[in-house]
Every structure is written in structure tokens, then in C-alpha cells.
Amino acid sequence: MRMFRNDYSEGAAPEILEALVATNDEQHPGYTEGDPHCERARELIREACGRDDVDVEFCIGGTSANIVGVTGMLRDWEGVICTRDGHINVHETGAIAACGRTVLATRDADGFLSLEEAERVRRFQTGTGRHMTRPAAIYISNTTELGGVWDRERFDAICDWADSCGLKIFLDGARLGSALASPAAKGLTLGHIAKRTSAFSIGGTKNGMLFGEAMVIADPDLKESFPYLVKERGGLLAKGRLLGVQFARAFEKDGHDEALYWRLARTANECAAHLREGLIALGFEPAGDAPSNQQFFLFEPTLAERFAELAGCEIFESRPDGRQLTRFVCSWATRLDDVEELLASAATL
Amino acid sequence: MRMFRNDYSEGAAPEILEALVATNDEQHPGYTEGDPHCERARELIREACGRDDVDVEFCIGGTSANIVGVTGMLRDWEGVICTRDGHINVHETGAIAACGRTVLATRDADGFLSLEEAERVRRFQTGTGRHMTRPAAIYISNTTELGGVWDRERFDAICDWADSCGLKIFLDGARLGSALASPAAKGLTLGHIAKRTSAFSIGGTKNGMLFGEAMVIADPDLKESFPYLVKERGGLLAKGRLLGVQFARAFEKDGHDEALYWRLARTANECAAHLREGLIALGFEPAGDAPSNQQFFLFEPTLAERFAELAGCEIFESRPDGRQLTRFVCSWATRLDDVEELLASAATL
């Protein structure tokens, strides 16, 4: 049975892989500098963003993108505000601190950075001048760590607040495809994100590429720093063309209404929605309202363990009542048949 | 005409690419943790090293490998001795300093770390106790920055000295295939390197893979640190299996006398030797004695410029007499026909 463990369990989507094979023998300059595939990818992403004044750069993976994006916005004594479950606060082995910057975590528990908590942290950190780390940026991710999807209204509210405080805005888009392809995005678009953030990443790894993230940069400081930082921090790919080939293929429409990137994400979301409905119909209890390619359910420990064995589900945390927060992930590679097969098995547990 | 600009101008060697395509649809755990391809690659590399007590880890690229390998051997106040043209001293945008450690450069000018200079630096740095950075490791690369190849005697001499001073030994093997496949290696083998170094990298990027370096680790401190550091520094690949697939394929013998990795390197070296002889026969002057896949020649500026246009050659430096140190690089993808074509054009310059 197909695993529902993660969205980076397979290799690349067939179209992406074909593009890599087709261009394999070409000779190109390295480091994403001046090869035609990277140039084309930049052009397509700028078009998709509706801005030709942003820089589009590439790096090897999500941690690299976060390291370079976030630390490139901060001076040594500045910090970034994010939720306590933010990827940079928890899951990257202290990568931001390793680069000498401070993560300022709020107490938000649902994955979304709230105005109240962000403002509380900002006020606290600026209360005694230079004796505390000064907040200079916010970090949000879309989808959130718990599969949540920012809608336009919520997104605009946090951006308005950040702007009013002079804070830069970084959006981690490791799962941006799933987020923007979700009906829950309610008007939030790539173009709107490009308009309001200082920089954001467009994740390739979790949406059908072998690896790679594109960074869209509006912030002039980061425009200057990014090329140096990505090299210094080990995130620059020698065969940079591989990133160009993959992102160019993903953002070509090639006769469809929308580019491959969004079609892949839509597949993942549809499978996830089907899985959610199916599990609910079987009487299982969803945890929260995650309208993207990750679905969370609450199971008794024995049941959680069975789903882990059956479908590779990860257990995120134990709730006070003993139930296990369990995650199912669909990807571009999941088919509705895979979901049906899982549901059939689930019915027997 | 094929360019002789670099050994990372193409994609992957056909056998490597096929292996990636063949395994693309498999589902595996991420992060090089527990997928069968990484396990197989580890096994093959341990076998090739003749040691089953070393750790074999993978990371995304050469800068990552150097960052993690070198800084993982140093405490905050310790430094690494290397030649002034060492990759970590010059070409990585201060990556070691960015991680808070100091590079202690010798005055060696030919790419090889000499006993005399290494000892001079060590003695200087330890002369006033804690007021100077204390050397704790040496960094050498094979091939060197100028295409030089360490033979066993020279290698043993620097290792003996480092051992006698209590310094750890890191060998950057970004072009290790070419180095060990060269006749100039005179008895230096993978197994011998594995026996004497604290850690070393086996470069994939410049020898037929899409990307990736394997790290062979004997040093117990680095064994413990590497898995954390590679994640913290952004060098861990989510789809880790890609590294396993490539390195397993490269180190399988699959019916040949030697593994693909060495055959690819041998091809590059043979083309480079042929190119060298051909250019010398045409009356051009080689710079030094580089018995690997990189060849250096000294040209008058106009001629250097023509070779740059014709074959993508890079100009490394201007010599005091005005001549340009110019580099030709062959790779696994270069064919003898490509060399002949270049020589034919060179004859008309």
C-alpha cells in the first residue's frame, strides 16, 4: 500500500523527471548563474508573481532557504518572531541560532502567527532597548506546520501589522503549492504574496521536484545578500541548471489552464480531502480544520500505532487525554485509488 | 564543440541517471535515514575503504561537506591549517568563518600543504597560548586546487606530522576520483586515506552524479556531530534516497573490474592527458605537472582569450610576465573526439 507518511517519499513527478533526462547532456555554466533554464524559470516565476522587479533565486533545500532568507533579514542583534511550533524554532536543529540570530517564539498553538501574540512579543522585546534582542522580521509558513492555510484576510492583517511596526516579512512556502491550491486560500494568490512579503520561498521538494526551493525576493537588502549567503551557507548547487530545469518545467503551462506546479498540488489536496471525508465517515475524529495535503486525526494510542504501521503515519504529539495527534500526508504521487485502499483497510481497524 | 570549462557542466552520467529513473517511484523514508539505497551505498563505500568501523554519511554539496567536516572538528577557538589557495580559504565566501572558526593559511603556493609551512604556522599560533587561535586540524584537498595529485609518500608525511602534533586530518575529496585514478597517486588508495584521515569526502558532483558528496568519518567526535551539523547547516537532503541511489550505483562493480566511480574518473583523466600532450605537441606551455582531469597552460592574453571563447576555459590568474594561467577541465562526459576537435582548432589559433 502507498504510504501516507510524507510528501517527499517519492522521487520527482514524471514531467519533471523527463525534463531532467531530456536536458541531461547539455553543457551549462554552473551555480544558477547564466544558464538558460534558470533564466527561463526566473522569467516564469516573475510572471506568475505578476512582478518583474523581484529577484528570483534558487537553493538546494528548505532549511537552506530558511537560513538564508531569515538571517539575511536580520543583523546580529535582531530576531525573528514566529509561532512556537514554527519550523525554524523546532525542526531545524537550531539553524537560525547557529547563524547567530535569535528566534522569538510566540505562544500561538495552532500554527498561525496571531496579531495578539506577535504584538505581545514585539512589545516585550523592545521594552528595555538594547538589553533585549530587537525584533526585525516575522516568519510565517503557508501551509502552517499543522497543515493550516492562510486566507487573504488573515494574511493581510498580519502583514499590515508587520508593516506598521517596520518588521520584514518572510513566508516559508515549503508547501506553498498545497496552500494556494486550497479553497481555504480565499483570494490569497502568489501575486498577492509577492506584493506583500519581503521574501518568500516556493517549495519544490514537497511538490514534485527532486529537491529545490525558489526564493522570490522583494527586499533590497536580501537582494544583495542572498547570492553571497546562499554560497557561504552551503546552499548553492554546482549544477544549478537542475534547479532551473525543474522550476521552469513546473511553472510552464504547456497547454493547460494552469502550470504543472499547481496541478500537482491540486492532486495532493484532492486526495487529502477525500481521505479526510472518508475517515470522518468511518467515525474517526479529525483534529482541526486542515484544508491542505496534510490531515490530522486524533486516535487512541493502539489505533494510532496501527495507522502508523499501515500507512506510515507520523504521530505528532500525545494529547493530555492520551489521544495521539496523527498525520496523514498526500502528495502529487498519491492517487484516489491509494486513498480508497487506505480507507478500506481503515474500515477494518 | 564541447566546453572544457568544468566538470560540472553536464547532468549525470547515463548509468547514474538511469538508476535515478529506475527507482523514482519507490517510496522511502527521508533524510538518508534508513532507506535501502543509502544503506547499500554505505555498505559499498565501507567495503571500498576496507573499514567497517567508519561512518558514511551524505550531504548535498561540496561546501556543505567542508563546512560540516571542518567545523565539526574544531571548537570555537580552534583553527584549521590549509594552503593559502585552499578552497575553504578562498572559494567559499568565508563559510568556515561564518560558522565561527578560523582558517589558518600557510604561504604554500603550489596547492600542496608542505611540512615546513604547516609547522611554521602551527608553531606561530601556539607561541602565546590562548591569545591566538589554536590549530586543531589540517585541511588538504586531493586533487589540489591546481589539479595536483597527492602520492602516498607525500600524504603519509603530512599525516605523520599531523598525528605527531595531535591535529585532526580532513581531506576534501571533491575530485577524489580523478586523484586516485591518476598514475601520480603512486600507491595512495581509498583504503589508505580511510586509514589515516579523521574524515574525508568522496565527491559525486564532479564525477558523474547530479550532486552529492559522501563523507567517510573515522573521528569519533565527528561521528556524533555530523548528523546534527549536516541538518543544522542546511546540508541534509529531504529525499535522501537520491544520494543513496547515486552513490550505490557509482560504487557497484556490476561485472566490471572496478566500480563505475573509478571508470568515470579514468575517462576524465585520459582525455585530460591526451589534451595535455596534444597542446604541448602544438608548442603550448603547460604550467606545472597536473596529472589529473584539470590541465593548466600559460598563454599570452590574446591567446588565453581565444581559448576561453573556444572551449570555455577559465583564466585563473595573471602571471607577473603578463601570461595568463588558463585551465582546461575534462570530465566523465568528455570523449577523445572532443579533445581531437579542440586540438584541431587549437592548431589554427
Add this chain to the structure above:
Amino acid sequence: MRMFRNDYSEGAAPEILEALVATNDEQHPGYTEGDPHCERARELIREACGRDDVDVEFCIGGTSANIVGVTGMLRDWEGVICTRDGHINVHETGAIAACGRTVLATRDADGFLSLEEAERVRRFQTGTGRHMTRPAAIYISNTTELGGVWDRERFDAICDWADSCGLKIFLDGARLGSALASPAAKGLTLGHIAKRTSAFSIGGTKNGMLFGEAMVIADPDLKESFPYLVKERGGLLAKGRLLGVQFARAFEKDGHDEALYWRLARTANECAAHLREGLIALGFEPAGDAPSNQQFFLFEPTLAERFAELAGCEIFESRPDGRQLTRFVCSWATRLDDVEELLASAATL
């Protein structure tokens, strides 16, 4: 009227100042290396600790002591567990992160690191292996950020737990004099701290010296690192003898039952206790039970403001009910008359 703002508002205690004046014209080697005053101070502190196998080093100030002590116990990918109000988490402008290490804050709200919270953080951080910062040390301070005093039982419990988890123990003793001179210490002594911690500081700045902290180091790693780190991090004093002169004077008994260091602390504590009782007698409400030289009270905003003007009190935070957590600090320089004068004024507010 004397201010009750802080314990570093004055210069040095008269005895300390006299010692500096008396030795001013002597010539000594620099950097705390080999001058007789530093040697004498080391000897006296070792005696006071009842251990002759600890290293005693000096540095310029409290932030330096914390930077060197804490980061010297951590590798790049390791973190230190402390309370959320811990000085290193809040009041040092990200100094630990600036050195590339991560502070792992618990949710403890009363200044004491609790077993439950420490264990919760430890378990969380080690749950997914190398994807999270690994805890390697705990940081506690005595007195705590809120003036709390660790008693022997509580201290032993956290040390037992840290030992059982293989975590190092750092105790920030910026106000150690006040803590150990307090009746609330209940059997916790300098010797006992020296027996159980990896390293701890003995604060001079806040207990009658012009500046300076002594570090008592049992941890062999830190013994080796400290001398280098304190230089590298800018915490080494050129005229190191000044630290020796002050600490030697403070730890001489010179005919008394106990050394000057403790007598100075006792003065501060006694004034603080008198102040506390007096304010309570006047009907004001103390916040918590701080048996050291800092006293916290809860006032309505207007009243808090008046105390700020009158006595230089700092307002620490606004409570949900609108009351202000207000701090009074006594020092070695405070006299009972000063307290009486304050109480007299307070009675009229």
C-alpha cells in the same frame, strides 16, 4: 534619598577600593596570568569551595561569564535548558544565539527551573533525533531573576535529574552572595555548589566590586576552553590583576568570622528584609517570597510610579489586573537608615 534601583549603582565597597588603591603602583603581568593577586584569589576561592581540583578563572562581567560558561559547554548543535525568564533567554540581547547556540526555554514562571518543565523540554527536544537541537546543559541562576533563593533540597533535585540525563550544570551566580547569605538557602553552600555543578560564577559586580566575576570550573572541557573563549569573546581584562585584587580582598577573612564577600551580601539582605517587613506593615502587598536583596511588590500604577520616582524602583511587568510588579533592590551600600527614610516616605504615599 538613596535609590533602591539596583545593586550596581555605586562604585566599590570601601575595603575593595582601598585594596585597589593600595596596589595601584605595583607592576604585574597582564591577563590574570601569573600575577600574585589572581593567584591568591584563586587560592582563597578554592579554599572557600573546599576543592583544590577546580579551576578558578576571572572575567570582566556577567554577560561574559554567561557567554563563556554556557557556550563552552555546548557544541554547535546543542542547547541549554533554562526558564523563560532566564537572564540568558531575555536580558542579554541574544548573546548565546550570537555565539551560535540555542537557548531552550521552559514555561516556568517563578524563576526556578522545575523538574517537570526541564524534563518536558528535554524529552521534546530529543524525540526526533538530529532534527532538533539536543539539550546538553541546564542554566540556573541563584538568586533567580525574581530574587528567589535555591535551597539545598531543590538544588539537589535538579542536579540529580541533570546528572541522570547526562546534562551539564551551569549556575549563574551574579547574585550568589545574596543567595547563600540568605536563611532560605537552607544548607546550600558554596562548597556544595562546587561539588555538584560543571561550572558556576561568583558575582563581584553586584556585591561590592567595581566589576568582575569569578568562574569556578569543574568540567574538564570548560577547563580547557575557558582561557581561550574568554579571550576570543572579549571578556579577558588586560590589567587582570584588578580582578585578582578585588576577589582576593573579598574572600579574605581578615580577622572576621567570615569573608568580606559574605558580610557585604548579608548587609544587603538585612536591609532588604527590613524593607520588606516595613512595607508589609504599611499595608503594601509583596509579590512572592523573595528572601534575598531584591524585593518585589504589587502596586497600583500611580503608586508604582511614585515609588519609581522616590526610590528609583523598576517596574518589571504589568499584571493582568493592572497592578505593577515593582522591584526594590538593596546592596552592600544600603544602610538601615536608608530603609527607614524610604519607609517614612512610603507611609505618606
Add this chain to the structure above:
Amino acid sequence: MRMFRNDYSEGAAPEILEALVATNDEQHPGYTEGDPHCERARELIREACGRDDVDVEFCIGGTSANIVGVTGMLRDWEGVICTRDGHINVHETGAIAACGRTVLATRDADGFLSLEEAERVRRFQTGTGRHMTRPAAIYISNTTELGGVWDRERFDAICDWADSCGLKIFLDGARLGSALASPAAKGLTLGHIAKRTSAFSIGGTKNGMLFGEAMVIADPDLKESFPYLVKERGGLLAKGRLLGVQFARAFEKDGHDEALYWRLARTANECAAHLREGLIALGFEPAGDAPSNQQFFLFEPTLAERFAELAGCEIFESRPDGRQLTRFVCSWATRLDDVEELLASAATL
């Protein structure tokens, strides 16, 4: 006999010590924030610089001043050009690298940063774009590491060059008193340095204070960063008033033609010149032309050893001919009688 080992062997000049004693009982806010002595010192230094638009800040010692000044001018991927014997390159245990920045050393051997070498390094480092650390500042010291004194012409030339390249200028003035009080300064003044540098330090430690450096900051970036960095890097003194008291006293003219700071430096220089002449008259060979408070001589090893025992002289390096470069240092505390006593002994060696 008085030692000629260093200019930080004694405590403070009597006037400075008196000022500390006289103000010891005053109560003031901490951290150099708002106490009248720091304010007065700032005012006097601004006056002495002839600029009221510079910020004047204080920190604990010379390494702190260099860490904060230099790293505050550099982004993570930028470097500072200095001579190979520059204090930050050699004598501070990698302090700049520890803060993540790169020192780019020239091959200058006489302590002065030359135009040729500075330009060579700059051109080399900017030749391949983001693959190398980009120079963003120069570091010079006055006096130099070898006691050299910058004259106005030489200083203007390097400043002109730095300006033309867009590089910031940091001057380490640990021995600025001696430098500017030297006849060799030929027109270089405090005011001129304040006009041309981005920031510079005025050393207290080596010119009669217990400790402390003043930083004069014209660079707007550093103006904003300094207060935070000095705290984050552990260089902020809790009893900040001590820095104010000392610098205010040093820069008051109190009835003399020039401030104490310059008179102390002049004493040191005069003794040093007398010593130099005396030793030359005795037939000893000076090394170079150091017109400041440090004097270098070349001695046969036995003789060098005798001077080391006799006067605490430090041996800087062994010359190829076996002679020892030996340093004599005079300070504000040296009297002409001390020099005579040394010369008398020297005559018998």
C-alpha cells in the same frame, strides 16, 4: 627596577584613580546610559574631535572594541582588510571569525596597510563575485602593531583609496594617545581621524586608565548597531559610570594646555625616545623607526634573554640571522629615572 614589559602593567594614573575614588559613593544608572560622567565624557570627546555629530560609546576593553567596531561594519559575507600582523588577525584568538566574519590579511610586513597590498586583496576578493568574501572595510591601527605612527599624508592616502572603493574605515586606537602625541604624526590629529574614519577607538587601558575604550562613531549603521552589539558581545559594563569618570577625567584640561590623556601619552613617548637614544648610544641596533612608546631592538639571543630578565622585555620574533626582535615599552608610569636605571644596567651587559 621598573619593568619595560608593557603599558598595562600598573593600575591607573593617579589623577584617574583619584577621580574614581572621589565619585565612588555616588549612585548612578548603569550601563553608560544616562549617568552624568558618561555624558560629560561624551561631550569632552566630541569637543576634542571637533564634531558634535558623532556618537561616543564606551566598552570594556580593546578586544571588545574591535569585535563590536569591525563586525558591526560587516554583513555575514563581508570581510575586513588588514595587515597580516594586524591585532585582529593574530592576537585575538579568532575573535572576528568567532563572530562569523572574515579577516582578509595582506602581506604587508611593517605594520602599515599599504595601498598596493590593500588594492591587491580587494581586487582578488571581488574577482569572482559571490564565491569569495567581499571586502567591506579596512582595519588599521595607530600606533601599528610594531609601534609605527601614521602621519597625515599616509593616512589620507589609505582613506582616499578606501573611500574610492566604498570601504568603511576602522581605526584601532588602543595606543592612539602615543600615536598622536608623537612628532611623527605630522599633522594627523584626533579631529582629522574623526573626520575620515567610519569609527575609531580611543584606548584607555594602555594610557593610564584601569580599563576601557571609547568608540567614536560616524558610520550611521554602527551608530544603530553599537549599543546592541556591545551588550550582546559582553562588552557593556554594568557600572558604566566608571568608564565615564575615567574618560571625563582624561579629557578634561583642568588648567593645562592639553588634556591629561595627551600628557600621559607624552610622558610615555619621551621616556621611550630617551631609552632609544640611550640604547643606540650604547651601540645597540634599533629595528625600524618606531617613534612611539614602544621601541624595538635586535639583539643576539643571549643578550635578548638578559634584557628579558632585566626589564621584562618581550621577544617578538627570531630573525633569519638568529637575532631576536625585542620590545621595550614605556608608559605614563615610566619616569626618566627608570630609563636611566635601565641604561646603566644595559651598559654593563
